[in-house]
Amino acid sequence: MIEIQAVKQDRKDRSRYHIHGEGEEPLLTVHKDILIRHELLKGHAFTEDELAAIGDEDSRYRAYIKAVAFLGAKPRTSKEIEQYLQRKEFEPEHISSAVERLESEHIVxxxxxxxxxxxxxxxxxxxxxxxxxxxxxxxxxxxxxxxxxxxxxDKEAEREAAVKAAGKKWRSLKGDPIDRKRKLMGFLMRRGFPGDIVKDAVKSVMEQAAAEADDEEDGLLLDN
The missing domain is CATH 1.10.10 (Arc Repressor Mutant, subunit A)
Incomplete structure (x- = not known):
């Protein structure tokens, strides 16, 4: 059995504690939640296997805490969390544990x-x-x-988005109407819109452009 001789709070990260035995180097460093859970207090004794298991639990918990903090900025996918924890150099099994816990809690x-x-x-x-x-x-x-x-x-929401994108693009296109139509269709297809919505959006924009041209022509005739 190994008896705990001292418990010291980390100076930089106040949520972590160094658990000391007889030597100068700490036996392990854990989050305060792990310290409380396992009663890692001066005078309490543990076997080497127990301390190793507690250290492993702390690593899983640290991965979980890091992932929760990462999620604080905006929603993330499981894969994004895995990649983030990999960059933080957590062990694969601890990463999996953190992601599984987040999923089971419906946080992810x-x-x-x-x-x-x-x-x-x-x-x-x-x-x-x-x-x-x-x-x-x-x-x-x-x-x-x-x-x-x-x-x-929603199909209608997608159609509205296509019309909006088409309207912006149409004004920047050069060439005759047929050439501009071809370019616009290609633009919308590259943005991922289905063929039927592309046709509807192009038709809508061209009809609007034609109506505006007629209004301009009528205005010129009235001025004359």
């Missing part, structure tokens, strides 16, 4: 993340479902969850 939910992400991209980025599906997969969302989120996108 890739399917919910995918649905919200898709709705926001349609509304604010004017991107189509195919583009959004690809973005979700790049963020580590499974193919099925990404596909489900894309399929759930």
């Amino acid at each position: 939910d890739d399917e919910e993340y995918a649905r919200k992400f898709a709705a926001q991209r349609i509304k604010y980025a004017n991107k189509g479902r195919r583009w959004i599906k690809q973005e979700l997969q790049q963020r580590g969302v499974s193919k099925q969850a990404a596909a489900d989120a894309a399929d759930a996108i």
